[in-house]
Amino acid sequence: MDNARAWLEKIHAFEFDRPVKIMNVCGGHERSITHAGMRGALPEWLELIPGPGCPVCVCPEEDVYQAIRLALVDKVILVAFGDMLRVPVNVKKGEVRSLVEAQAAGADVRPIASPLDARRIALENPDRPVVFFAAGFETTTAPTAAMLTEGIPDNLGILLSGRLTWPAVAMLLESSSPGFDALVAPGHVSTVMGPQEWNFVVDRHEIPTAVAGFRPESLLASFYSVLRQLKSGECFLDNCYREVAHPDGNPTARRMMGETLDVVDANWRGIGVIPNSGYALKPAFAQHDARLLFPDHADPDRRRAGEMPPGCDCARVVLGKIYPNQCRIYGKACTPRHPVGPCMVSDEGACRIWWAGGVRMAADG
Amino acid sequence: MCLAIPMQIESIDGFTARCQAKGVWRDVSLFMMQDALPAVGDFVMVHVGYAIQKVAEADARTAWELLDQILGETGA
Numbered sequence: 001m002d003n004a005r006a007w008l009e010k011i012h013a014f015e016f017d018r019p020v021k022i023m024n025v026c027g028g029h030e031r032s033i034t035h036a037g038m039r040g041a042l043p044e045w046l047e048l049i050p051g052p053g054c055p056v057c058v059c060p061e062e063d064v065y066q067a068i069r070l071a072l073v074d075k076v077i078l079v080a081f082g083d084m085l086r087v088p089v090n091v092k093k094g095e096v097r098s099l100v101e102a103q104a105a106g107a108d109v110r111p112i113a114s115p116l117d118a119r120r121i122a123l124e125n126p127d128r129p130v131v132f133f134a135a136g137f138e139t140t141t142a143p144t145a146a147m148l149t150e151g152i153p154d155n156l157g158i159l160l161s162g163r164l165t166w167p168a169v170a171m172l173l174e175s176s177s178p179g180f181d182a183l184v185a186p187g188h189v190s191t192v193m194g195p196q197e198w199n200f201v202v203d204r205h206e207i208p209t210a211v212a213g214f215r216p217e218s219l220l221a222s223f224y225s226v227l228r229q230l231k232s233g234e235c236f237l238d239n240c241y242r243e244v245a246h247p248d249g250n251p252t253a254r255r256m257m258g259e260t261l262d263v264v265d266a267n268w269r270g271i272g273v274i275p276n277s278g279y280a281l282k283p284a285f286a287q288h289d290a291r292l293l294f295p296d297h298a299d300p301d302r303r304r305a306g307e308m309p310p311g312c313d314c315a316r317v318v319l320g321k322i323y324p325n326q327c328r329i330y331g332k333a334c335t336p337r338h339p340v341g342p343c344m345v346s347d348e349g350a351c352r353i354w355w356a357g358g359v360r361m362a363a364d365g
Numbered sequence: 366m367c368l369a370i371p372m373q374i375e376s377i378d379g380f381t382a383r384c385q386a387k388g389v390w391r392d393v394s395l396f397m398m399q400d401a402l403p404a405v406g407d408f409v410m411v412h413v414g415y416a417i418q419k420v421a422e423a424d425a426r427t428a429w430e431l432l433d434q435i436l437g438e439t440g441a
Contacts, residue, residue: 028368035434081413114414116394139369143415146396150380188369191410191418215431243424244410250417253397347368 007220008041014227016045021179022223023051023320025165026186027348028214034357036216046223049180050353051320052168056083056346058268058318059135061306062298063161065089067133068096069297070159070290071107077125078102079118080133081140082111083346086339090304099133115147122156131290135161139188141261141279142253148260148285157290162279163266165189166197171274172319173205179320182208182226184219187241194249195239202235213241260285269342270308270315312341317350324351325363331355332362369412370432371425374405384411387429 024030030050033039039048052058064087071078078099085100096102103109112118118132130153134144141162148158165186172178185198190211201209208229212222218240225238239245248254259282266278281289299305308314312334313327324330324343334340336355343349372384372393382403384393394415395402401419403409408425409416420428 032431116392116414139412139417142397142417143394143413146394146415150396188410188412188417191369215427244418244420246418250397250400252400253417256397 004216004220007217007224010224011046011220011227012043014043014231016227016230019045019047020181020227020230021047021049022182022184022226023049023180024053024184024186024212025051025169026053026184026189027346027350027353028188029053029184029186029212029219030350031348031353032214032216032219034353037357038216038219042223046227049320050317050324050350051172051180052165052268052318053186054318054343054346054348054350055136055140055163056087057314057342057349058163058168058271059084059087059161059342060267061089061269061308062267063133063135063159064099065091065302065305066297067131067159068099068102068107070131070294071099071102071109072096072105073297074129074294075108076157076294077108077110077121077128077130078133079110079112079121079130081113081135083348084133084135085109085111086345087342088309088340088345090307090309091302115143118156119147119152122153126153126155129155129157129293131157131159131294133159133161135163137163137165137186137189138193138257139191142192142250142257145257145260146253148281148288149256152288154287156288157293158281158288159290160261160279160281162261163268164263164277164279166200167274167277168268168271169201173201173207178205178207180207182230183210184222184226185209185211185237187211187213187218187245190239190241190245190249192250192253194247194254195237195245196247199237202237206235208235210238211241211245213244267306268318269306271319308342309340314341314343314349314351317343323363324354325359325361327351327362330362331360369410369417371408371420371428372411373408373425374403377405382409382416384409
């Protein structure tokens with residue numbers, strides 16, 4: 001911790017006559033920041049903004065709906081990371097609105113901790129179709145690609161909702177109001193894909209950037225780095241997680257992703273389609289593509305399909321436009337016990353993290 | 366979902382490694398480590414059942430301390 005104190009002192013030695021906003025795009029970073037109470041220990045002119053760092057939060061509503069229908073109507077064994085089970089969809093009152101409600105209604109929905117669990121469950125149930133609802137960023141999508149490369153049972157389908165992190169940052173930077181002055185790039189996405197993915201932030205947008213790990217020392221070092229870059233006017237991509245995030249990332253993982261997955265335009269819940277921001281199974285794996293194996297349950301009459309729930313400001317929270325407790329329903333209608341939006345459901349959602357960190361009141365409360 | 370935990374490899378069978386972290390054992394896939402296969406005794410970052418990178422022992426131990434604090438607080 002002495003190291004952390006030294007970094008804090010160095011950060012406090014800076015003087016800025018305007019607010020400086022540093023965005024992170026990783027739920028793990030936001031959890032470390034909130035857990036350590038960093039916001040209270042940093043200078044008043046420094047704001048830490050949680051940005052698009054929660055794959056569960058941006059997973060398309062229509063994909064969650066499709067997963068629910070696969071479990072209820074097509075009677076598949078639906079397996080998904082535990083975070084996905086309570087994500088609500090927009091349906092009429094009384095209808096099944098999440099995978100956990102589908103489970104309660106008799107569907108075979110099982111939480112898993114690894115793609116390997118999906119394979120094991122398929123092997124144990126050779127006579128039943130099993131669908132792995134695979135949402136996640138690059139770090140989580142890479143193991144799915146590895147599993148496909150290694151080979152999976154015939155009865156295992158994949159409903160892939162994988163997303164790339166950097167295109168959402170690119171979209172923000174290309175908008176008229178990005179909302180941040182510097183970026184802390186995600187540690188484990190960079191571990192897999194390589195820190196160089198973030199060069200565009202520096203090269204194209206001249207925004208100071210540093211990859212960070214998850215310890216306070218690493219995060220504070222990254223804040224110091226980007227502030228120093230801002231002061232000097234010389235931007236570069238720094239790496240404050242060198243011990244794990246190596247140049248070029250994990251070459252095996254990247255090769256397997258390239259061999260099994262295509263990068264496609266993809267929808268982000270409440271945000272819209274972002275070019276080249278999603279993963280899809282390559283045609284060679286069509287026999288495992290749940291989007292091709294099963295009927296499309298999209299219902300043209302369903303209201304608010306694809307959107308965030310009514311009254312929920314998750315989309316603006318995800319984009320770093322507002323803090324979690326500035327949402328109209330934070331801590332009122334929306335709590336971890338009764339979550340309305342996905343940001344309060346997922347352990348990586350900024351709302352859930354802030355709530356766990358003790359922020360119990362809306363900003364205006 | 367991007368939370369990764371460092372674990373130490375105790376034995377290896379093919380691409381499956383028996384790994385341990387603070388008294389918890391798991392089978393971990395080394396399938397994504399083929400360009401730099403770790404050995405018994407090495408520490409690896411494990412994410413959703415797959416090793417994604419080797420780590421030094423000192424870094425693994427400090428990461429465990431951080432996880433202890435966070436998990437202790439959230440009761441997870």
